[in-house]
Amino acid sequence: MYLKHLSLTNFRNYTRLEIDLPARISLLQGENAQGKTNFLEAIYYLATTRTPLASADRQLISWAAEEDVIPYARLEGLYTRGGEDHTLEMILVKERQPEGGSTATVFRRQIRLDGVNRRALDVVGKLNVVLFLPEDVTLVSGxxxxxxxxxxxxxxxxxxxxxxxxxxxxxxxxxxxxxxxxxxxxxxxxxxxxxxxxxxxxxxxxxxxxxxxxxxxxxxxxxxxxxxxxxxxxxxxxxxxxxxxxxxxxxxxxxxxxxxxxxxxxxxxxxxxxxxxxxxxxxxxxxxxxxxxxxxxxxxxxxxxxxxxxxxxxxxxSRGQQRTVALALKLAEVGLMHQQAQEMPILLLDDVISELDRQRGEFLLKRVSQAQQVLITTTDLRYYAPDFLASVALWR
CATH class of the missing domain: 1.20.1050.90 (RecF/RecN/SMC, N-terminal domain)
Structure with missing residues (x-):
């Protein structure tokens, strides 16, 4: 199972993005606030219909689109599962409608699987993902x-x-x-x-x-x-x-x-x-x-x-123990999905290696390398060994 192509319009800081993704480990390197986390969030949102980083879906629509007559965001992914290709599309729309003497904002979301309108419940699980975040420690401390x-x-x-x-x-x-x-x-x-x-x-x-x-x-x-x-x-x-x-x-x-x-x-x-x-x-x-x-x-x-x-x-x-427990939980989640779906989920790692010591970082990278597709973000390539960097697709 892997995502072959991702298309974003007015999602977070992406006015427009079209990108082909390989079925291997990809490392996305860049400075803070360049959109690395938003990129992973988009994939996670497509797969689960929920965002772990916003309190409301309407926050996902780019500020740049607010001046449009009808502000909207669009996400589309082409993915392969079980040897078959499928498309998953989500459109988020803010509509301003008159209400009494003022204007009310109405938010709606449309979801399509292979071009057919679906409910959120119908598409969750079609594309399996596991997201690793530095904030995962709240699984334990929260x-x-x-x-x-x-x-x-x-x-x-x-x-x-x-x-x-x-x-x-x-x-x-x-x-x-x-x-x-x-x-x-x-x-x-x-x-x-x-x-x-x-x-x-x-x-x-x-x-x-x-x-x-x-x-x-x-x-x-x-x-x-x-x-x-x-x-x-x-x-x-x-x-x-x-x-x-x-x-x-x-x-x-x-x-x-x-x-x-x-x-x-x-x-x-x-x-x-x-x-x-x-x-x-x-x-x-x-x-x-x-x-x-x-x-x-x-x-x-x-x-x-x-x-x-x-x-x-x-x-x-301790904080270190809690972080280790959180990492074990996320890796167990990967194992559970693999066991039940008979395919490895797509793994999304948002700058988590920098939060781990060398031993745990190496352990994590070794485990996730078993997946068909892994997307990792980082601000600093020095956290990664030269042989690892030589084996991945590097995006800057």
């Missing part, structure tokens, strides 16, 4: 939301059903929260929650089962990767902390040896057991949820605990 997003992005690229279920789950949470708020204010009956509880359980149990599955698979990868990064001195274990487990205390799933609570003899997660645990948790939390007006149990409140030699890195890890 909030639980960062770690949930990590699992969700990986799962959405390999399981379309998961992505659809997660989308429905998030909508149910929003609707249930609105109803809880009304119940708290006496404008609705608590009995009305029963329907939304079942919808929440239906989608939430599936989301939870797949996250537990992914945690187990990622554990298998980090058990090999993390010791290699630490000279066999440390061991990383991922534990999924589910808010629907017994409360209070929030039991951790899976258990440290990698088994999953609720596994059946077939090796599949016992989703009905998770659904029943979810129902019990909702019943126990009912009074508190009404008092607060929000849903306090479910996958949207879960976390991924990261233990190194039994110590929680999200709380007690």
């Amino acid at each position: 909030s639980p939301e960062e770690r949930r997003r990590f699992l969700d992005v990986a799962l959405c690229q390999i399981d379309p059903l998961y992505c659809a279920s997660l989308s429905r789950y998030n909508r149910v949470v929003a609707q249930r929260n609105a109803l809880l708020h009304q119940v708290r204010e006496g404008r609705a009956s608590p009995n009305q929650l029963e329907y939304w509880d079942e919808q929440l359980v239906k989608e939430g149990a599936y989301v939870l089962s797949k996250r537990l599955w992914a945690t187990e698979k990622l554990n298998a990868h980090v058990s090999e990767i993390h010791p290699a990064l630490t000279g066999e001195q440390e061991r990383l274990v991922l534990l999924y902390r589910a808010s629907v487990a017994k409360r209070p205390g929030k039991e951790i799933l899976p258990v440290p040896d990698g088994r999953l609570e609720g596994r059946g003899s077939s090796g599949e997660l016992a989703e009905p057991r998770l659904a029943e645990a979810f129902r019990r948790a909702l019943q126990e939390a009912r009074r508190e949820e009404i008092a607060r007006g929000v849903t306090i149990v479910g996958p949207h409140r879960d976390d991924l605990t990261l233990l190194v030699n039994g110590i929680d890195m999200t709380i007690y890890g």
